[in-house]
Amino acid sequence: MKSLKAQRSELANEVYQLHVLEETAVPKFSDQLATFGLYPLHPTGIEVFQMNVGKMCNQTCQHCHVDAGPDRREIMTRETMEQCLAVLERHPIPTVDITGGAPEMNPHFRWLVEACRQRGKKVMVRCNLTIVLANPKYRDLPEFYAANGVEVVSSLPFYNADRTDRQRGKGVFEDSIAVLRMLNAVGYGTEGSGLVLNLVYNPAGAFLPASQQTLEPQFRKVLGKEFGIRFNQLYAITNMPISRFLDFLIRTGNYEAYMERLVSAFNPVAAAGVMCRNTISVGWDGFLYDCDFNQMLDLKVGNASKGHIQSFDLDYLEKRDVVLAQHCYGCTAGAGSSCGGEVAK
Amino acid sequence: MDKTYYNPDDLKKFSKIGEFGKELADKFFSYYGEVFKDGELSAREKSLIALAVAHAVQCPYCIDAYTVDCTEKGVTEPQMMEAVHVTAAIRGGSSLVHSVQMMNRVKEVSM
Numbered sequence: 409m410k411s412l413k414a415q416r417s418e419l420a421n422e423v424y425q426l427h428v429l430e431e432t433a434v435p436k437f438s439d440q441l442a443t444f445g446l447y448p449l450h451p452t453g454i455e456v457f458q459m460n461v462g463k464m465c466n467q468t469c470q471h472c473h474v475d476a477g478p479d480r481r482e483i484m485t486r487e488t489m490e491q492c493l494a495v496l497e498r499h500p501i502p503t504v505d506i507t508g509g510a511p512e513m514n515p516h517f518r519w520l521v522e523a524c525r526q527r528g529k530k531v532m533v534r535c536n537l538t539i540v541l542a543n544p545k546y547r548d549l550p551e552f553y554a555a556n557g558v559e560v561v562s563s564l565p566f567y568n569a570d571r572t573d574r575q576r577g578k579g580v581f582e583d584s585i586a587v588l589r590m591l592n593a594v595g596y597g598t599e600g601s602g603l604v605l606n607l608v609y610n611p612a613g614a615f616l617p618a619s620q621q622t623l624e625p626q627f628r629k630v631l632g633k634e635f636g637i638r639f640n641q642l643y644a645i646t647n648m649p650i651s652r653f654l655d656f657l658i659r660t661g662n663y664e665a666y667m668e669r670l671v672s673a674f675n676p677v678a679a680a681g682v683m684c685r686n687t688i689s690v691g692w693d694g695f696l697y698d699c700d701f702n703q704m705l706d707l708k709v710g711n712a713s714k715g716h717i718q719s720f721d722l723d724y725l726e727k728r729d730v731v732l733a734q735h736c737y738g739c740t741a742g743a744g745s746s747c748g749g750e751v752a753k
Numbered sequence: 754m755d756k757t758y759y760n761p762d763d764l765k766k767f768s769k770i771g772e773f774g775k776e777l778a779d780k781f782f783s784y785y786g787e788v789f790k791d792g793e794l795s796a797r798e799k800s801l802i803a804l805a806v807a808h809a810v811q812c813p814y815c816i817d818a819y820t821v822d823c824t825e826k827g828v829t830e831p832q833m834m835e836a837v838h839v840t841a842a843i844r845g846g847s848s849l850v851h852s853v854q855m856m857n858r859v860k861e862v863s864m
Contacts, residue, residue: 568829611825618826622797626827668765 409468409577411477412652419655420475422706428654429734432664434671437736444676448729449685454722456687457529458505458747459484459492460700461517463692465509466542469576471610471653473704476509483509484692486516491717492690493523499722505687505747507534507700512546525556532559534608534747536576537584550587554594559604561643561747562588565612567630575612588637597638605638608749610645614662616669617644619743620750643749646670648701648738670737678744681751684730690717698730700747701738707731764814797826801836804828808840 412420419425441447462483465476496504504524511517511533524531533553540549553560562584566572569581588605595601607627611617624642631637647653649666657663684698688709694717697703708715710731714724744751771778789799800822807815823833 566827570830613824615821615825618797622795623827626797 409470409477411463411468411475411479412655413475414477414479417655419651419658422704425650425654426705426707426733428658429649432667432734434667434734434737437734438732440671440674440737440740441679441732444679446676446679447732449682449732450729451726452685454499454501454686454688454726456503456505456683456747457492457496457501458507458687458689458700459489459520460507460509460689460691460703461489461511461514461520462509464513465536466513466539467510467536467577467580469652470656471575471612471647473648473651473653473701474509475651475704480509482692483514484516484694486519488690488692488694488717489516489520489523491694493520493527495717495720496524496527496529501529501688503530503532505532505534507747510536510539510542512539512549518552521552521556521558525558530559531556532561534561534563537562537564537587538576538580540587540590541583550590550594550596553591554596554603557602559606560591560596561606561608562591563608563610564588564627565608565610567627571612575610585635585637588631588639589635592636592638597640604640606641606643607639608643608645610647614657614660614666616646616673616741617745620644641749643747644743644745645747645749646738646741646745648735650701650735651704667734667737670741673741674737675740675742675744675752677752678742678750679740681744681746682736682739683746683748683751684739687747688725694718696720696725698728699739701735702731702733705733705735707733759813761813761817764817767814797823797828800826801828801832804833805836805840808837809844 438447441449460474463474463476463480464478464483465480466478468477506520508514512535521531521533540546563576564572564584565575572581572584573579591597591605594603596603596605609617609623609627617623620642623644627642631639649657649663649670654663657666687699689697689700689703691697691703696709696715696717697707698709709725710728711724713719714721739745768782789796800819803815804819804823807819820833
């Protein structure tokens with residue numbers, strides 16, 4: 409499967425995606441927030457510095473909001489990473505969350521992880537698992553992660569091959585299990601090791617995730633019993649109606665019903681805890697966004713003069729108005745959704 | 754009047770039945786919400802029971818709603834199909850067990 413960009417799909421265009429979302433007959437997201445006194449939405453502080461180091465990926469998942477894949481070439485340069493590190497040195501932002509694409513495919517990835525750790529930051533990496541087996545040069549990633557105390561956040565949309573492979577590609581489940589075993593072998597998911605392995609569940613279709621409380625025991629039981637896999641937590645994440653998932657929704661006639669479902673499940677408690685309130689997201693080219701989803705829709709932080717890592721202004725960013733659009737309903741449905749799973753505990 | 758008796762969009766209007774009788778509707782939805790919470794049975798188990806019952810009463814709205822609800826709650830396709838086979842077994846069995854009545858009657862009226 410090719411990325412939407414390689415297919416020259418209309419939905420590879422951010423403006424067109426926003427147009428589709430705006431044209432849908434559901435209440436304005438900003439009006440919903442206003443009803444609960446949350447508009448304009450402001451940050452509560454910046455605790456997470458999320459770096460999207462590129463759109464290159466070894467997989468082409470059906471739901472990918474990045475439209476990542478092997479045909480994408482946009483990756484963060486070492487120079488931009490150095491600018492990020494300079495910001496991290498200047499400010500006490502505790503956590504660096506590295507994502508992609510497959511972030512490991514960026515040639516400066518290991519250097520970046522070590523540099524963040526040397527600066528005392530907690531480092532999370534969003535690993536698609538299969539990258540570890542994609543090429544011999546990635547085989548030692550579990551040891552590298554363990555040596556650097558990286559928190560590994562791994563996608564695994566279901567505990568069986570059928571649903572996982574339908575979303576992520578044939579053979580992905582089998583490879584994912586093999587890599588989870590490799591991570592377990594170096595101590596990940598083992599009590600007392602200090603090495604944290606969290607799994608990410610996201611629905612393989614046009615439906616919302618059940619609560620983490622419902623899903624986590626099922627994952628723990630099946631992965632433990634059938635495959636001997638250990639993990640720390642399961643994060644349940646809602647699929648955002650943008651990019652490739654939006655394409656899926658429209659192609660299958662599920663788009664309007666999905667949007668209505670998101671709207672009917674709007675939860676003001678989740679809205680108050682959305683991740684854009686404690687996160688700043690840096691794109692591969694150094695531009696700043698409220699979250700990875702806004703990044704993919706090219707919705708840069710409000711003030712253009714302060715919208716790049718070169719002009720990073722923490723004081724401004726902590727007081728900014730978060731940029732909102734209709735896709736934001738994806739983060740406020742039910743128990744809410746963020747890169748750390750549910751937000752309304 | 755619609756040209757079909759069932760309209761998928763009507764499922765979304767279920768909560769509007771209070772328009773013709775608010776008090777009973779409120780009581781029903783309050784009860785309904787309580788029934789499906791985690792209890793001695795998990796919400797997941799209850800959803801699977803609801804799916805099986807939906808097939809027994811052959812309610813297309815309920816089948817739609819509880820197929821999605823089961824999927825969201827991590828019920829697998831083989832598990833859903835097994836639940837429907839339970840429906841079929843009970844429905845089939847309930848017909849067949851009445852054949853005893855038929856057999857009894859035949860024996861009563863026969864020489």
